[in-house]
Amino acid sequence: MTGRLVIIGTGPGNPEQITPEASAAIATGEQFFGYGPYLDRLTLRPDQHRIASDNREEIDRARAALDAASKGASVCVVSGGDPGVFAMAAAICEAVETGPETWRRLEIKVLPGVTAMLAAAARAGAPLGHDFCALSLSDNLKPWELIERRLRAVAEAGLVIALYNPISKARPWQLATGFKILREVLPVTTPVIFGRAIGRPDEHFVVVPLGEAHQQKADMATCVIIGSTQTRIIDRPGMDPLVYSPRSAEP
Amino acid sequence: MTGRLVIIGTGPGNPEQITPEASAAIATGEQFFGYGPYLDRLTLRPDQHRIASDNREEIDRARAALDAASKGASVCVVSGGDPGVFAMAAAICEAVETGPETWRRLEIKVLPGVTAMLAAAARAGAPLGHDFCALSLSDNLKPWELIERRLRAVAEAGLVIALYNPISKARPWQLATGFKILREVLPVTTPVIFGRAIGRPDEHFVVVPLGEAHQQKADMATCVIIGSTQTRIIDRPGMDPLVYSPRSAEP
Numbered sequence: 001m002t003g004r005l006v007i008i009g010t011g012p013g014n015p016e017q018i019t020p021e022a023s024a025a026i027a028t029g030e031q032f033f034g035y036g037p038y039l040d041r042l043t044l045r046p047d048q049h050r051i052a053s054d055n056r057e058e059i060d061r062a063r064a065a066l067d068a069a070s071k072g073a074s075v076c077v078v079s080g081g082d083p084g085v086f087a088m089a090a091a092i093c094e095a096v097e098t099g100p101e102t103w104r105r106l107e108i109k110v111l112p113g114v115t116a117m118l119a120a121a122a123r124a125g126a127p128l129g130h131d132f133c134a135l136s137l138s139d140n141l142k143p144w145e146l147i148e149r150r151l152r153a154v155a156e157a158g159l160v161i162a163l164y165n166p167i168s169k170a171r172p173w174q175l176a177t178g179f180k181i182l183r184e185v186l187p188v189t190t191p192v193i194f195g196r197a198i199g200r201p202d203e204h205f206v207v208v209p210l211g212e213a214h215q216q217k218a219d220m221a222t223c224v225i226i227g228s229t230q231t232r233i234i235d236r237p238g239m240d241p242l243v244y245s246p247r248s249a250e251p
Numbered sequence: 252m253t254g255r256l257v258i259i260g261t262g263p264g265n266p267e268q269i270t271p272e273a274s275a276a277i278a279t280g281e282q283f284f285g286y287g288p289y290l291d292r293l294t295l296r297p298d299q300h301r302i303a304s305d306n307r308e309e310i311d312r313a314r315a316a317l318d319a320a321s322k323g324a325s326v327c328v329v330s331g332g333d334p335g336v337f338a339m340a341a342a343i344c345e346a347v348e349t350g351p352e353t354w355r356r357l358e359i360k361v362l363p364g365v366t367a368m369l370a371a372a373a374r375a376g377a378p379l380g381h382d383f384c385a386l387s388l389s390d391n392l393k394p395w396e397l398i399e400r401r402l403r404a405v406a407e408a409g410l411v412i413a414l415y416n417p418i419s420k421a422r423p424w425q426l427a428t429g430f431k432i433l434r435e436v437l438p439v440t441t442p443v444i445f446g447r448a449i450g451r452p453d454e455h456f457v458v459v460p461l462g463e464a465h466q467q468k469a470d471m472a473t474c475v476i477i478g479s480t481q482t483r484i485i486d487r488p489g490m491d492p493l494v495y496s497p498r499s500a501e502p
Contacts, residue, residue, distance in 0.1 A: 011270070012363075014272070015271075016270060016271045016272035016275070017270045017271075017272055017363065018270070018271075019262070019267060019268045019269070019270060019365065020266075020267045020268075020269075020271070021265070021267035021268055024267070058498070082365075082369050082373075083373070083377075084369060084372045084373055084377045084378075084379050084380060085369070085379055085380075086380070086381075086498070087380075089373070089376065089377035089380060089495070090377040090380025090381070090495050090496060090497060090498050091498065092377075093376050093377050093380070093483075093485060093493050093495035093497075094495070094497055094498070096485055096493060097483065097485045097493075104485065104486075104487045104488065105487070105488060105489075108493070110372075110373035110374075110376065110377065111373060112263075112268065112365045112369040112370045112372070112373040113365065113369070114270065114333075114363045114364065114365060115369065118333050118335060118336070118363040118364070118366065119363045121335045121361075121363070122333075122334070122335055122340070122361035122362060122363040123361075125340065125344050125361065126334075126335045126340035126341040126343070126344050126361065127335075128335050128336055128385075129335060129336075129337070129338075129340060129341025129344070130337075130341070130387070131384070131385065131386045131387060131401060132384065132385055133382070133383065133384035133385070133405070133410060134379075134382065134383055134384070135382045136381070136382060141498050141499035141500070142499060142500040146409070146500060149408065150382060150408045150409065150410070153404050153405070153407070153408035154384065154404070154405065154408065154410070156404070157400065157401045157404035157405065158397070158401065159384060159401070159405070232344075232348065234344060234347055234348045234355065235355075236355045236356070237355065237356060238356075242344050242347060242348075242359070244340070244341050244344035244345070245341060246341060246344075246345055247309070247337070247341050247342060247345070247392050248392035248393060249392070249393040249397060
């Protein structure tokens, strides 16, 4: 028996932003592993099996999914956004590397998706129109000192910054400290975008200057984008402003 | 008459990776502005009008599209990948900022898509599974010295690097120089992924160590991903290796 494992992303949450390729993989999957709220976005048939787990249990979920595939099942591992950006594809790879030899013989496929920063950026205009980076603000799996060093380095290098995992109940102070560090490098007028659940009914979207960026504006589902010194705001009558980073850059 | 302007991305090229949201925008569009090869990916009806231009004429194309929308047309501006990543959304914003006041009253919508680095990363495994950045290697719109400084800064900060616009006929030496700079910072064993036209019939995909990364492996349609010191390769019998960046990082 040879199973297969496909790792998909549901996009930012709007069902119109999930790729046809991912939808087809969902249609042919037998067992679905993922964080409960992501699995909730799927409409599964009675013959399709749902195995939900908590969002702190990624490596155990990865091993369970690989085990099911190695027993012959058609397995679908479900992430939000893109499965390769701070999500399940890396956890599956880690589990393969440290797991039994048979897992290396499995057919494993990663299907790309629309990651959260792209949806938040599209909602704003084009803040990622020039050089940018994506950093996870979670110090669960890396030391906080490293995060501080990276924030400083990328801000000084002039990159726009997309922050994933900005805040959670277990990590209440990190985002405020991150803003403090960025205010040491960037002007207080730098645009900051808080994009939460973009494209979903509970969407929340706001643009504020860095000097007024407070962590209370973010939750676990928020992608925070901090502009560079080049990022600009175009005011528009009766509409949200356009925020964008020009294609050209000064030294 | 009030026109509207929607900016879409076709994804990396595989039609199964274009979002239903973008497909719906194509179906309702009247005038389509874009680089010829991207417009070629669309199947337009006889009543839909195609206005192709060269890929070095982005700002003129943006102005023409805004002008058409301001005259009442339903305009669709077409990028490859995601329209917000080194693509048309920023050019449209620039044109709005410097254009007539009426353009600020237009309904402008950016629809996110699957950008090239996500497709190349998915093909490889999960090289963008940890902190990463996207840099354009084109010095058409920024000084080369700035690109060199950014390459050094992000490599030293431990970010995985996705390079867009790595090479062209007019920019023949930049990628080789970029690799040389990265070899001064990163081990020669660092995995480098060349992902060209991923998901299309003319796909080309290869993983080599940084010490053997040559610019001849890239062309305009290639996304080059350079790992960090943490990025790992899992060899698999009879299959491409999995390349991934673990979720945890050492200082």
